[in-house]
Amino acid sequence: MSRSTEHTVKAFDGEIVELRGLISEMGGRAEEAISGAMRALTSHDLETAARVVQDDKRIDALEDQVDRLAVQVIALRAPMADDLREVVAALKIAGVVERIGDYAKNIAKRVPEIGSGRQIEAISILPAMARAASSMVHDVLDAFAARDWEAAVEVCERDREVDDFYNSIFRTLVTFMMENPQTISQAAHLLFVAKNLERIGDHATNVAEMVYFAARGTYMAERERGPDGVRS
Template sequence: MATDHIVKSFDDELKHLNQIITQMGGLAEAQLQTAIEALMRRDTDLAGQAVQNDARIDELERQVDSLSVRMLALRQPMAQDLREVVAALKISSDLERIGDYAANVAKRAIALAQTRPMRPAHVIPRMGRMVQAIIKDVLDAYIDHDAEKAVAAWERDEEVDEMYTSLFRELLTYMMEDPRNISPCTHLLFIAKNIERIGDHATNIAELVYFLVHGREIEAVRPKGDTTSFALVTPPNGDGTDQAKSKE
């Protein structure tokens, strides 16, 4: 009976750990959505809410840390059980970083509300929706232990990178056309980069789900579509066409 009690207790702790991760994921996803809505509405109050909501995600991460350490110390899990605890610990760290980046988006939205609207901002919601969908899919994959769904979400991050690269070039061109665009475009660049980094952390979670299920890492090289590190942007032509290019 004692053994049964220990096993059931461990199962209950794992379920609680999974519930906290699921709650963190939902909060992080909602925080990103709120931040992007605040940006598009130029609503500083809504942006402030997104910043404040980050504290709850931080608190949940601390709960995961505490529970995971306790389980590792007292239960000494092995094999699949050990992967469950370690994956939860690492996933909570990625979700906490996602919350931080979403809060950064909201802070930039507050600053942008004080500047004139910029046309390239219309790309941000599309990037945000794409990243939100990836977050949702990797969390569903975690709950269901579905490695195939995790890999499918992992592969979609390349689209986010490509969208970021395109926006990066466009914003640099806007800044060269008119110095008055430099401040708002810089904020938009940081927002886009934060969203791109959220996508990276979502792919981290996908890799952890794959490891959780199979006990090994994804063998393929992580797809990357971000070429901004090699971007070369020249001033626009006399007719206003964009000469932004990238060294592939």
């Protein structure tokens, strides 16, 4: 290998490490946003809610960095096969993680609207749903860093748990609204919170599909996604 080729390979390896690092930071901040939004919701902490909304700008900025670096790598290094799939996966995953951050921000924005008055039973279930969804995000990004397609498949299988949480909360809130019409506004906001968490789980499965493709070069089969498949 010539000195110039060796330098190019080292430079490319460094850029891949940087891409993974940026994705990891985005994921960590998205997880923090989810947990912060839920703390704000359960304790009606308006200050924490406002901070989650403000901090979302950092996730957006990191996505921009990933976009620029991925385009630079493709343009200057012309990666092939496995390397190209990893760069493209990083580019797409950054967009999905940015959306996950947006869902957490949306939850935080609803905190002032929900109020701190009478507690609705479903609020006590939402933190467990949030932990399940956030755990999926954490584990699927670990799978990306390790190029572990089997771990990605396992994340897809866990999406059923988040869906079950959503269905349970939906039924509880609809029943509560029917029995207590004066709480319709508050309960409706909580329904939107549950839907945002359900979408976070869906997006984690979308990332899992990208991890699978980057590692194996083939698309995830329906049987590996689970009976419900992966929703966009």
